[in-house]
Amino acid sequence: MKKGLTLMITLLLLLPMVSVWAGGQQEGTATAEETETVAVPEVKLDYGKPSGDLEIFSWWAGDEAPALNALIDLYNDNYPQVEVINATVTGGSGVNAKAVLKTRMLGGDPPDSFQVHAGQELIGTWVAAERMLDLTPLFESEGWMDVIPEDLINLIGTENGIWSVPVNVHRSNVMWYIPENLEEWGVEAPQSWDEFLEIAEDLEAQGVTPLSLATNWTVNHLWESVALGVLGADKYDGLWNGELSWTSDEAVEVWATLDEVLEYTNDDFSSLSWQQATDLVVGGDAAFNIMGDWAAGYMSTTLNLEPGSDYSWAASPGTDGVFMFLADSFGFPKGVKNPAATLAWLKTCGSKKGQDTFNPLKGSISARTDSDLSKYNDYSQSAAEDFADNRIVGSLAHGVTANEGFMNDFATVMEMFLNNRNPEQAANAAQAIAIQNGIVSR
């Protein structure tokens, strides 16, 4: 009895020693100061003729697979010597794929190119980890600097380079409704949140939920639309570049407005998927829904509704003239097995033909301003026009403006806010996580 206990205690005491040994093996000698001065490796423009295998890693399975397959077919037409391996890990917005990707990258087995949300989700994780190549030479030689809006290039790059090729653009700040229903209820799409709150009163009296909402992340999605509407584009950008404090009166006002708006949403939102929230609007139970424009794809393709007549849209209240974007993109990881084929893949992704093949099927618009609009449906055409002349800002909920650490902590802050509905406390907590994740300095 005593012997057994002694043995167990000895083993437990030995653990820290093992750990120090194991940890010592991993600890690097590089310090932050040293690595910052190292020049960023750029992509080369000539790796020779593409051949061999090319592994493309993405989370585009199911509804989104046809778009990816069309792009791969186009690639194979141009480079028939290359065998494309389509590695997908299913799971909405890449929740599972990202974890798999992390283990592969850490294990020294990067895929030749991987899908990632353009912006800080890539920059804060993989660029900060120095695992990506700078694509500036490619952008210059392909002439993408002229056809991709400058606002967009600024958001997907840092001062050290441009890190990924956007294949599509989605809009986040869109409010969806059914024109026929609004007419019946005698309301119009609101132009500001104040206007919305007035209308909401009226709608509620008629037994209609003014705004439909779904699971956790859609509340973050709503937050960014509210923030943009309350702050305007400049101050919204200010949150991310440190010019506007998260504890300022304006930032608290965002939370206070969200608090008022949440009064007019469905109670059971946390149990619904975003499609179910759209269904509430389509079914006439709710008046409006704020969702990215993949909702247009869902209504047009899955529900067979005609854009413009069966369903309609407006910029979310107070954000007219601003296009809040998110984009999927492909980057060039360091140390890939087949750089020639990877380079060819990125060229295909960024080409006009590639984008116009991919996007009509995906339900998104091209990141280029010179795309052939006749290939797109009514909604996409209107979005493309806005994209070409609107002010462009980045989405938080979809990885453009903040790194993954902030995004995850923000979801926790949102949970806290939903529980206690205290705008001051939420603003303070947001400031705390912004400092912790390096969005603003102390």
Place this chain on the structure above:
Amino acid sequence: MVGSKKNTVYSMLILLPSLILLLVFVYGFIGNSFYVSLTDWGTGAALRENPVKNLIGLENYRQLFTGAIHERFRQDLINAIFYSLFLVAGTLGLGLFLAIMLDKGPKGENILRTIFLFPMALSFVVTGTIWRWIFSPKGGVNLIPTWFGMERGDFLWLSSREKVALFNWQSVPQIIAFILFVIFAFMLYGGWKNGRKTQTVWGAVLSGLMLFYAAVLHYLLPPILPYAEFHGFSLATVGIIIAAVWQYSGYTMALYLAGLRGLPVAMYESAKMDGAGDITYYLKIAIPNMWPITLSAIIIISHISLKLFALIFSMAGADNASTGHPSVLMYLITFRANNFAVGAAISVILFLMAALFIIPYLIQSYRARR
């Protein structure tokens, strides 16, 4: 004598490979997690080839228990305790009930036994998906009242934000001290009654200390949080608990049924002879005699209750904080937020919780073998 020595050498040689593997892949990795939890590995450059890790001591643990932004961790910890309590109570109670029913040998016992045992064959993901439908707010069980002409139920099974049995996180040290006081007081009582001197002295000293802390010191020391923070039993967890109990009561039923069938028939007959009814027999004779089975069931089920990750993930989603569990939070913090050190700290805490259940079991089975 010579032969047995040779045997020892052989058995050592045979055991050596698995011992080494165990040391490296189990204890080495546990140790490494513990080491990581003492560093600041995380934030921006966490995924570098040679990430910078600085030792920061127990800072991550301090943040988890008293930091403003880790409120969710604390609620998840409370949830984990409630999950364990209710899962053990539910499966043991229901399993015992089913076992006693079947012990009477009803018609179709074989079929019923199989039916009750079936859920255990499902994976948590399947169970979670089925029960998510059953508990969806506008369908499933909420529709049952409409069969009787009543209004549809409106309880949000998996997303309710309501909490009951609220308590302030600031008073947690006091509560723990009080629980320890009760335990040490029992020690004191036991020592005094059996005339064991050392036990009496230790019991007196420790229980006195705990009582002093709970009654006096706690009010003099600064609070662990600068503000009051209320946690409690989250009503959204009820749905998860029901699904888990559904899945595992068949298993405890099988354990108990084997136990009941293992009791000598003579015991039942002599109890009958002495005029005991069925209730008296089960309550006073059968259940106490099955104590070893109850104990192992408690240990196995409480162990399972720490592994609810898959069920919660598939039933309520990882982002749903009302049904949270430290293991789900660990996944989010590690793989979504890239905050490896804090994730490691959570997993070390989970490891210690598991040890809390396993070590008494190991000691007990070691004693039994002696």
